[in-house]
Each structure stands twice: as C-alpha cells, then as structure tokens.
Amino acid sequence: MAVFNDDISINSIIGNGSSIRGDIKINGFMRIDGDLEGNLETTGNVLVGENARIAGNITARSITVGGIIKGNVVAPEQVHLLSSSVVIGDIQTRRFQADENVIVHGHCISLYDETEYESASAEWENIKSISQKAIKVD
Structure with missing residues (x-):
C-alpha cells in the first residue's frame, strides 16, 4: 500500500474484523x-487499510488512508489518500497527496514551509475554538 522512507516495522495492528472503542496512544x-x-x-506513521472505519481524530507523523475516517487528521510529515479513502473532517499536513476518486469533506491545510504551516494551523485551531464556543443570542 504505502512505502515510507524510514523503519516500516509495524508496532501495533488492529486487524480486519476487530473493533476497539476508546482512545489509543x-x-x-x-x-x-x-x-x-x-x-x-x-509518534510514528499510520496505515489505514481499505476495510478500516475510524470515528475519531488521528494525530501521527504521517498517514496513508485507504479506508474511512470520520474525524480530523493531523500528520505534519505527510497525508496520502488512496483511491478508496473517505475523510470527513479536517486535514493538516505539510505534504498532501490524493489519488483519484477520494472523498474529502472538511478543511485542508497543506503547506510545506514549516513557519507557514505552524501559523496556518494555529490560526485554524483558533477559528475552530471560537466557532465551537459561539453562543446564539436571540
């Protein structure tokens, strides 16, 4: 599926047919x-297989997605969306690659320059924080 430039030994696996509820660090x-x-x-890379379904946010160094994610993705090094992937949420990365037929519904920040990336990410976090705490006044 994906080729990473560093050690590719997998430390943890959630296998096909398995289901986990709860946060993982x-x-x-x-x-x-x-x-x-x-x-x-x-702290490492994440590989989301074609049959995977995730309802939650993912923070990793880089991520390759083949399945479905309903949540935000923060992967400063790289995000690669394969043709079978669906991401319903925001994406923050320095390098973004999307194959044909992917579905993304959300905000995407992809800036290679570290200073620009950090600035845009901080600004987006502030916007989200403000909008989540907005109160409707009649």
Whole structure:
C-alpha cells in the first residue's frame, strides 16, 4: 500500500474484523484494518487499510488512508489518500497527496514551509475554538 522512507516495522495492528472503542496512544507505526471508535495518537506513521472505519481524530507523523475516517487528521510529515479513502473532517499536513476518486469533506491545510504551516494551523485551531464556543443570542 504505502512505502515510507524510514523503519516500516509495524508496532501495533488492529486487524480486519476487530473493533476497539476508546482512545489509543502508542509509539511507533500503527496499522488499522478493523474498526476504531476513539482518537489515535502516535509518534510514528499510520496505515489505514481499505476495510478500516475510524470515528475519531488521528494525530501521527504521517498517514496513508485507504479506508474511512470520520474525524480530523493531523500528520505534519505527510497525508496520502488512496483511491478508496473517505475523510470527513479536517486535514493538516505539510505534504498532501490524493489519488483519484477520494472523498474529502472538511478543511485542508497543506503547506510545506514549516513557519507557514505552524501559523496556518494555529490560526485554524483558533477559528475552530471560537466557532465551537459561539453562543446564539436571540
């Protein structure tokens, strides 16, 4: 599916047919082929298989998506969306690659320059924070 330039040994796997509910925080490379309902945070790379379904936010160094993610994706190094992928949420990365027929519904920040990326990410986080705390006054 994906080729990463560094160590590709997988530290953790959620296999096809498996289902996990709850947040996960790990070190290293993670592969998901099953279902995850919760947030995932890792210091390494994430590979989301074509049959995977995730309802939660993902924070990783880089991510390759073949399945469905309903949540935000933050992967400063790279985001690669394969042709079978669906992302319903925001994407933040320095390098963005999307194959044909992907579906993305959300806001995308993809700036290679580190200063511009950090500035745009901080600004977007502020906008989201303000809009989530907005109060309707009649």
